[in-house]
Amino acid sequence: GDSVTQMEGPVTLSEEAFLTINCTYTATGYPSLFWYVQYPGEGLQLLLKATKADDKGSNKGFEATYRKETTSFHLEKGSVQVSDSAVYFCALVGDYGGSQGNLIFGKGTKLSVKP
Amino acid sequence: EAQVTQNPRYLITVTGKKLTVTCSQNMNHEYMSWYRQDPGLGLRQIYYSMNVEVTDKGDVPEGYKVSRKEKRNFPLILESPSPNQTSLYFCASSPIRGNTEAFFGQGTRLTVV
Numbered sequence: 001g002d003s004v005t006q007m008e009g010p011v012t013l014s015e016e017a018f019l020t021i022n023c024t025y026t027a028t029g030y031p032s033l034f035w036y037v038q039y040p041g042e043g044l045q046l047l048l049k050a051t052k053a054d055d056k057g058s059n060k061g062f063e064a065t066y067r068k069e070t071t072s073f074h075l076e077k078g079s080v081q082v083s084d085s086a087v088y089f090c091a092l093v094g095d096y097g098g099s100q101g102n103l104i105f106g107k108g109t110k111l112s113v114k115p
Numbered sequence: 116e117a118q119v120t121q122n123p124r125y126l127i128t129v130t131g132k133k134l135t136v137t138c139s140q141n142m143n144h145e146y147m148s149w150y151r152q153d154p155g156l157g158l159r160q161i162y163y164s165m166n167v168e169v170t171d172k173g174d175v176p177e178g179y180k181v182s183r184k185e186k187r188n189f190p191l192i193l194e195s196p197s198p199n200q201t202s203l204y205f206c207a208s209s210p211i212r213g214n215t216e217a218f219f220g221q222g223t224r225l226t227v228v
Contacts, residue, residue: 032214043119043205043219044158051214089157093214101212102148102173107157 002027002094006106009087013080013113021075021109023064023090031092033057033066033073034103038087047075047088080113087111117142121206121220128196128227136191136223138206146212147189148173149181151202152222158205164189165212196227 007022025031032051036044048057053068062077073090090106119140128134140147148163150173160173164183178200180192189208193200206220 036217041221043221044207044217045219046216049214049216102160102163103207103217105150105158107155 002031002092002104004090004092004104004106006088006090006109008107008109010110010112013111015082015113015115016079017113019075019077019080019084019111021088021090021111023073023075023106025071025073025090025092027071027092027094029095030068031094033064034091034093035062035064035073035075036089036091036105038089038108040086044089080111082113082115085111085113117218119206119208119218119220121204121223123223124221125224126226128225130197130227131195134193134196134225136193136204136206136225138189138191138220139187140189140206140208140218141187142208142210142218143186144208144210144218145186146210147183147206147208148217149179149189149191150205150207151175152205153202161191161204163212193225196225198227201225201227 003026034049035047037047038044048059050057050066056065064075087108089108149161150158159175162181164170204223207217209215209217
């Protein structure tokens, strides 16, 4: 079935450092890809998304490009802030099979940014 | 304000005592779902509903029930809770099933002793 694999955390960075969180997926067909963020004590909220190959999603300085050839959707930010400390989830919505239309999440990567 | 509201936020209960976690959305969304979040496992879908009176199992439905009698409400029922259902639960809604943004509630932390 469809699945998402993202890098294990936790990730600890200093303020203004460059961030990459790797995400790869397995899916039949052409899934849509998402990054959700969970701030402490809150629910998840959509950070960015991409619905077709080579699309780049971006929001709040974060970017991710849908790479079908490498089945990847890595999250990047050029200069992180303390306020970016959160758990980041990569997710997909497949278009085939039993998971069609349902969100499938990776395990999450906890990011801590130190001043 | 558009939101998904879950209640309660925190709950400690004993094994076998039936409980209900409520979920309500004010965005007229057709699609609603429940997830549980556990350390090292991420979010796993319990049940989902594509519309009123239409529900289906997700990846981990055992020990849970749901109902969708009204569009805005999607309660999660644990008929006989057990300690392995201790978890953080999230309700989510979206306009339709598929590649649209999902809106999440703030979560319910359940402890079963």
